[in-house]
Amino acid sequence: MLPLLLASSSVYRRDLLSRLRLPFTCSSPDINESHRPDESATDLVKRLSLEKAQALAASHPKHLIIGSDQVAVLGGKIIGKPHTFDNAHQQLLNASGASVSFLTGLTLLNSQTGHYQTDCIPFTVHMRCLTPEQIERYLLAEQPYDCAGSFKAEGLGVSLFQRTEGDDATSLVGLPLIRLVDMLTAEGIAIP
Template sequence: MLPLLLASSSVYRRQLLDRLRLPFTCSSPDIDEAHSPDESATELVRRLSLQKAQALASSHPQHLIIGSDQVAVLDAKILGKPHTFDNARQQLLDASGASVSFLTGLTLLNSQTGKYQTDCVPFTVHMRPLTTQQIERYLHAEQPYDCAGSFKAEGLGVSLFERTEGDDATSLVGLPLISLVTMLINEGISIP
């Protein structure tokens, strides 16, 4: 088996990949994550997941490299990571009582052959109607400023949900394991 490399510095993605009980290392790719004009959210996450994997291919020439990227979409608008309390509060106020779609791009690149598999896995969160006080209490408790959509689904953020909809709940956290397992099997890796 070629060594497995996660092209990410995300603690959340690392924790998810740990579930597969495969040895792997991590390295953070340095790419421009800007949204191109006229590029759909799906095209964006597919492109960025591939670019993240490709950015590490020359320094890891005999690896299976996992690239992933995620955006949240509300009313056809891409939500970035909020980075600040005020931005997060506004994102959650806008999402209150609405549905937020999370699109996660996933690429598995065999840097030895140059062949890759790419997917985009959607997942929808239907938010509860939220008061400003609920939002502020949540933000003070969890500080999800590095998370698209301004919440951590793997933590207290689940209390903001009315329901969820999708084929792979791990995609909501940023690494769709069901799709990744299929890709790894296609590369000849036995799981479990």
């Protein structure tokens, strides 16, 4: 088995990948993550997941490199990580009673052969109608300022949801494990 490399510094993705009980290392790729003019959100996350994996291929030959990228889309517009309380409060006010689509790009690159598999896995969160007070209590409790959509689905953020829709809940956290297992299997990795 070729060694696995997660092209990410995200603790969330690292925790998810550890669920598969495969040995892996992590390295953070240095790429430009700018959105290109007229690029759809789906094309953006697929491109960035591939570029993240490719950025580490030369320094990690003979590896299976996992790249992933995610955006949240509300009202047809990409919303990023809020970084501050005020931005997160506004994002959650805007999402109140609405649906937020999370698109996660996933790439598995075999740096020995150059072969790669790329996909985009969607997941939708239908939000409850939230009061400003509920939002403030949530943000003070969990401080999800490094999370697209301004919540942590694996934590208290689930209390903000009315329902969810999608094939793989792990894609909401940023690494779609169900699709990744398919990709690893195609590379000859037996799981479990």
